[in-house]
Amino acid sequence: MKIDRPPTIALFPEASFGAALNCVGIAQALRDRGARPVFICHGGFSGVFADYGFQEYHLPAAGTPSDTANYWQDFIKRHLPHFDMSPIDQIETYVAPTWEAIVDTAVEAEAPLGQLLARIRPDVVVLDNVVMFPAIAAAGCPWVRVVSCAETELPDAAVPPYLSGLAAADEAGRRAFEARYLAATEKVHARFNAFRAETGLKPLPRGQFLEASPDLNLLLTPTIVKYERKVPLDAERFFYLEGCVRSEAPFQIPDFPRNKGPLVYVSFGSLGALDVKLIQRMLDVFAGLPARFLVNVGGMRDAYEAVPDNVHLDAWFPQPSVVQKSDLFIHHGGNNSFCEALYFGTPSLIMPYCWDGHDNARRAEETGVGRRLDRARWTPEDLSAAILGLLGDEAMRERLAANGEAMRRRPGTARAADAILSLVTNVPSKVRG
Amino acid sequence: MPSVVKLPRKNHLDLAQRILEVARQQGMRPGAHLPEQQLATLCNVSRTPIRAALKVLAERGVATRESDAGYRLAVDLSLPADFDSGLPRAEEAALADAILRDRAARRLGGTITVTELMRRYNADRRTVLKAVLSLTDDDILQRAPGQSWVFRPIPDSPQSIAASFEYRLLLEPAAVLVPGFQLDGVKAAALRHGMEALLSRPDSEFGTREFQRLDIEFHRLIAQGCANPFIADALAGHLRLRELPGHAGSVNVFRLRQSTQEHLGILDNLEARQYEVAADLLKVHLRLSGNQRPQAANRGAPPLQGLIRRLV
Numbered sequence: 251m252k253i254d255r256p257p258t259i260a261l262f263p264e265a266s267f268g269a270a271l272n273c274v275g276i277a278q279a280l281r282d283r284g285a286r287p288v289f290i291c292h293g294g295f296s297g298v299f300a301d302y303g304f305q306e307y308h309l310p311a312a313g314t315p316s317d318t319a320n321y322w323q324d325f326i327k328r329h330l331p332h333f334d335m336s337p338i339d340q341i342e343t344y345v346a347p348t349w350e351a352i353v354d355t356a357v358e359a360e361a362p363l364g365q366l367l368a369r370i371r372p373d374v375v376v377l378d379n380v381v382m383f384p385a386i387a388a389a390g391c392p393w394v395r396v397v398s399c400a401e402t403e404l405p406d407a408a409v410p411p412y413l414s415g416l417a418a419a420d421e422a423g424r425r426a427f428e429a430r431y432l433a434a435t436e437k438v439h440a441r442f443n444a445f446r447a448e449t450g451l452k453p454l455p456r457g458q459f460l461e462a463s464p465d466l467n468l469l470l471t472p473t474i475v476k477y478e479r480k481v482p483l484d485a486e487r488f489f490y491l492e493g494c495v496r497s498e499a500p501f502q503i504p505d506f507p508r509n510k511g512p513l514v515y516v517s518f519g520s521l522g523a524l525d526v527k528l529i530q531r532m533l534d535v536f537a538g539l540p541a542r543f544l545v546n547v548g549g550m551r552d553a554y555e556a557v558p559d560n561v562h563l564d565a566w567f568p569q570p571s572v573v574q575k576s577d578l579f580i581h582h583g584g585n586n587s588f589c590e591a592l593y594f595g596t597p598s599l600i601m602p603y604c605w606d607g608h609d610n611a612r613r614a615e616e617t618g619v620g621r622r623l624d625r626a627r628w629t630p631e632d633l634s635a636a637i638l639g640l641l642g643d644e645a646m647r648e649r650l651a652a653n654g655e656a657m658r659r660r661p662g663t664a665r666a667a668d669a670i671l672s673l674v675t676n677v678p679s680k681v682r683g
Numbered sequence: 684m685p686s687v688v689k690l691p692r693k694n695h696l697d698l699a700q701r702i703l704e705v706a707r708q709q710g711m712r713p714g715a716h717l718p719e720q721q722l723a724t725l726c727n728v729s730r731t732p733i734r735a736a737l738k739v740l741a742e743r744g745v746a747t748r749e750s751d752a753g754y755r756l757a758v759d760l761s762l763p764a765d766f767d768s769g770l771p772r773a774e775e776a777a778l779a780d781a782i783l784r785d786r787a788a789r790r791l792g793g794t795i796t797v798t799e800l801m802r803r804y805n806a807d808r809r810t811v812l813k814a815v816l817s818l819t820d821d822d823i824l825q826r827a828p829g830q831s832w833v834f835r836p837i838p839d840s841p842q843s844i845a846a847s848f849e850y851r852l853l854l855e856p857a858a859v860l861v862p863g864f865q866l867d868g869v870k871a872a873a874l875r876h877g878m879e880a881l882l883s884r885p886d887s888e889f890g891t892r893e894f895q896r897l898d899i900e901f902h903r904l905i906a907q908g909c910a911n912p913f914i915a916d917a918l919a920g921h922l923r924l925r926e927l928p929g930h931a932g933s934v935n936v937f938r939l940r941q942s943t944q945e946h947l948g949i950l951d952n953l954e955a956r957q958y959e960v961a962a963d964l965l966k967v968h969l970r971l972s973g974n975q976r977p978q979a980a981n982r983g984a985p986p987l988q989g990l991i992r993r994l995v
Contacts, residue, residue, distance in 0.1 A: 266980045294986025297974035303937040311985060318985045325984060351983030380982060499891050499936045505784065520979045549841045549978040557789045565841065566976065568935065605982070 256286045257674040260307075260372035262363075262386070263396075264379040265292035265355075267520055268586040271569075272398045272470070273378050274302050275496030279667035285674075290366055294318070307370060309362050326524055333525075333603040334626035337415040338427050344604055345413060346434040349459065353442045356381045360449065364388065373674045381442075381459045384449035392465035392673040396666075398494070399585050400606040400613065401471040405458070408480040415608025417616065418477060432456050462487065465673055468666050470494050470585055472592050474653050475610075475617045489669050491662030493589035498568035501575060504544075507559035511541040512577035512641050517569065522582045522603060523548030528625060530554065532580075535630045536561050539637060544572060570594070578640050583607030583614075589662075592619060595654025597640045597647065601625040619650060696773045698736035701726050703745070707760045707869050717746060717754040760869070775813035778806055782814060783823070783927050786834055795824075796831045821923055837924050841975055847921070848973030854918050855905055855969065856962035859953070863910030866953045870904055875950060878943050886936045894939045899926055901946045905965070908953075942972060 259280050263269035270291070277287035281303070289299040293311035300306050313321070332343040364385035367375065375386050378396035380403070386393050397403050402412040410416040414427040435457060443453040454461060467488045476490065503513065516532070518525065523546055530553075536543045537558035547554065547563045557563060569587070573579050574594045581587040583602040588610045591598045598620030600611035614620035623636050640646070702717070705725050711717075723733045737754045740746040746754045781804060785791045791803075800811045815832055818824040824832040838847035858864070877897050881890065899922060906918035934942075945968040952961035977986035 264982055265984070265986050266982050270980075292986055294977050294980070294988060298976055301938045301974060302935055303941070313985065315988055318987055321985060322979060322987045325981075348983045355983060497886060497936070499889055499934070499939060500887065502892055504788075507781070507785065507790070520977070521981050524979060551789060551840060554789045555792055559790060561790075562788050565839075 256284055257373035257671070258370060259285050259287045259374050259376060259670060260290055260367065260370050261287055261376045262290040262378070262383070263398075265295060268584045269378040269396075269398050270295060270298060271496055272396065272494050272586050273376065274299065274304075275494050275663040276376065276396075276666045276670070277304055278302070278497055279661075279663040280670065283667055283671060285667075285671060288370060288372070290363070290370075307366050309359050309366070312358060330525060337413060337608040338430060340413075340604060341427075341430050341434045345431070346438065348605075349435055349438045352381045352459070353438055353445070356383055356442070357445055359383055360385055360445075374670055376670060377463075379460065382446070382451070382454075382461060384446060384451050387451060388449070393463050394466045394468060394670055394673070395460065395463040396494075397467060397469045397471075400588075400609040401469060401475075401477055402606060402609045404462075404469070404483065406477070406479045406481060409477045410609065410612070413605055413608060415602070415612050417612060428457075466669055468494075468669065470589050470662065472589060472653070472657055474592060474619060475588075475613050489665060491665050492657045492660070493593040494586075494662035494666060495570050495590055495593045496663065498571045501568055501571035503542075503575060504562045506542050506562060509542065511539075511560070513544065513575060514541050514578045514580060514637065514641075515544045515546075515567070515569075515572050515576040516580040517546035517567065517587065518582040518601070518603065519584050519587070520548055523550055525603075526550055526553040532633065533558060533561055535633045538630075539634060541577075541637070541641065544576070578637065580637075583610035585610060588614070592650070593654055593657050593661075595647075595651040597621075597643065597650060599623060599636050599640055618646060619653075620646075695732065695735045695739050696776070698726060698728065698732055699739045699745075702733070702736055702740065703760065706756055710869065711756050711760065713756055713759050715756045716752065717756055719753060760873070774806075775810050775817060778804055778810055778814040779817050782818065787837075787839055787927060794827060794831050794833050798830070822920055823924070823927070837927055839927070841978060845973065845975065847924070848969055850921060851902075851918075852966060852969050852973075854914060854921075855902065856965050858905055858909035858911070858914050858918055859958050859962040859965060861909055861911045861914065864908050864953075864958055865910065866908050867904060868954075870900075871950055871954065874900055874904065875947065878947055882940060882943055889936045889939065891939065894943065898942070898946070901950075905953075938971075942968065945971070 259277075261273045261277055263273040273289070277289070280287040288305040288307065290307050290309065291299060293308045296306065296308060329344055332340055335343060360383065363383055367385060367389040372389070372391055374391055375389055375393040376396060377383065377386055377393060378398050380399065402409055402414075405412065408418060410418050410420070411424055411427050411431065413431075414423070416423045416427060439456060439459070442459055446453060465487070469488065469490050470493055471490055472492045473490070523529075529545065529547060533545070533554070537560070539560070541560065543561045544567060545561060545563050546567055548565055551563055551565060554563060570590050573590045573596050576596050578599060579587065579591045579596045580599045580601065581591070583600040583606065585606055588598060588600070598614050600607065600614050600620055601623050602608045602611045603625065611622035615622050621636050621640060623632065702722055705722060706715070706717070717737060719730045719733050719737070723730045726733065737746055741748050741754060745756075745758050747757045748754055782791065782795075782800065797808060797811050797815060800806070800815070801808060804811070815824060819826065819832065823835060823837065825835050827833045836843055838844045874897060881893055881897065884890070902925075903919065903922050906915050906922060909915040909918070945964065949961050949964045949968065952958075952964060975988070977988055979987040
């Protein structure tokens with residue numbers, strides 16, 4: 251007798267909250283359709299996916315918790331000053347060293363990942379990362395690439411270079427950025443191609459670390475911020491999800507001693523929460539504004555004193571539910587945060603640190619869905635003006651509200667789940683496609 | 684400047700809550716007579732404060748007054764409605780809440796003085812002192828040299844929350860296993876109703892505050908049932924800290940539902956007097972609930988569990 255088992259979809263997000271929680275949204279939609287989503291993750295994310303009700307398989311973590319704590323102390327000491335630099339000056343200081351670390355993770359994961367995939371025997375693998383893991387290509391099933399960074403991650407002559415924060419029309423800027431980027435990443439790229447060759451994969455063009463999937467590629471990019479590409483993406487293999495927002499518990503707004511005014515949510519992600527100096531400067535400005543502020547400070551709550559009466563600090567917020575109730579979202583330009591703001595029709599004030607945050611900040615300004623503020627160079631007057639300007643921009647608010655409504659009509663999580671399940675052969679009848 | 688509105692006296696409110704507790708224990712049904720003298724004896728006070736407390740209950744619709752027969756119970760105490768929290772807060776209790784809220788949000792520093800609090804909350808010295816002393820009684824504040832008080836550690840950071848779960852893992856299963864555990868059947872039934880009602884709601888209407896209230900009540904029920912008074916006291920004191928603002932970590936609906944189902948499973952076994960099974964399930968429940976997210980994550984970096992020292 252043939253067993254009618256639900257298809258197993260193995261989701262493998264990189265060890266960052268953006269990709270992890272984006273995949274949670276897709277997994278929730280897959281589960282709703284009767285599939286069996288499971289997660290492959292770094293040991294440090296233990297329990298994150300289980301809390302949403304998903305089976306986890308862990309890759310072995312290198313080093314002890316104490317090694318990790320020391321790593322982060324060094325990371326912050328070394329890189330916080332780099333986050334004040336322009337995108338082009340981050341190439342050698344932050345971007346190239348990060349690519350070295352990313353390639354290390356791919357090399358270390360190869361053998362255990364291959365063993366895990368052989369055990370799980372998934373029907374489809376979903377990879378949400380910026381680097382290729384050859385074991386996935388060898389898993390013997392279709393694989394999906396989720397492009398959860400900005401659209402710039404997929405190169406095109408009409409799209410600014412990835413991580414550059416440039417405007418599409420800035421040709422001189424493009425040439426200068428690309429030259430430095432390719433030079434700085436040449437060594438790590440050669441190392442990665444050599445590793446690929448050992449596993450039987452073809453080399454990738456200079457500057458690229460992940461190929462498109464031959465089966466399916468999912469981009470978070472909503473239409474409102476999409477670029478006109480010189481060479482359009484193949485519609486058979488590339489799907490735009492219009493954001494990809496997970497479901498969280500309804501958020502109940504806390505009681506503020508000064509309980510009046512619009513609600514502003516501030517989160518720079520777990521990395522940005524470590525920058526106490528920046529957030530403290532911002533709190534001093536918030537104190538004088540006629541609004542209420544929810545501020546994500548991660549585990550750093552004890553670093554703050556005399557917090558203003560219109561500010562509420564917390565270690566973690568159920569972000570989608572908070573953004574839904576907010577009048578403005580101040581964030582670092584992480585693509586998940588940016589897409590959540592668009593999904594709920596909330597304007598963004600983007601203060602980017604690094605990576606594609608620069609690209610999203612530029613794009614928000616170009617497309618009129620928010621503003622950009624240099625995190626290292628602002629005065630209290632600049633920050634006040636940006637916040638009050640966005641809160642008072644009724645035209646932007648109306649446009650974003652209409653766009654959010656359209657995005658919510660067919661959520662990206664549902665589009666992603668349907669597209670992924672279309673790759674499964676012999677889908678059981680009880681699994682809704 | 685934050686201020687606290689004029690509210691009923693704390694002793695009358697405490698007594699009103701005590702009357703509800705007595706009525707529950709006596710299994711009183713709606714319409715039951717609330718005899719002043721009997722309540723005064725059971726609560727160990729005179730009839731005058733009992734009369735004032737009954738008036739507070741009548742103002743909240745929990746009791747009704749009949750001119751000749753005195754007061755009657757107006758509600759069904761076996762249902763999950765939270766009549767106790769529906770009572771108004773006393774002035775000093777409301778001030779204590781505001782102090783805790785502002786400490787959790789780091790609007791107040793780790794050390795406070797009465798003068799500072801009088802200025803901040805526009806309150807008189809007597810009210811502030813009462814609020815401070817009640818927080819001291821709850822082991823939240825500690826007297827420091829001079830005219831200042833210091834906040835004791837509360838579970839509001841990843842490390843202190845982990846320590847709190849460690850403590851509860853040691854004591855809560857033990858509380859169930861001490862011979863003589865007694866489950867309060869009336870409260871258990873009310874809790875069961877409440878949890879089942881919560882589970883019946885769709886995700887979009889799932890009340891996280893309602894979950895938190897039921898969660899605290901459930902674990903308090905276990906502490907109260909313990910036959911060893913020292914363990915019961917230690918747990919009750921610690922559980923009080925879980926009610927504080929700043930403690931509640933937001934969790935997704937899936938886990939909150941799962942957690943509620945775990946509560947119901949433990950309750951089933953406590954009611955069936957399967958104490959060893961209940962204690963084992965309680966351990967599993969606490970281990971799952973104590974799970975924490977990494978404090979920092981970034982591409983190419985190992986996710987960080989635990990805290991990082993302040994560098995900037």
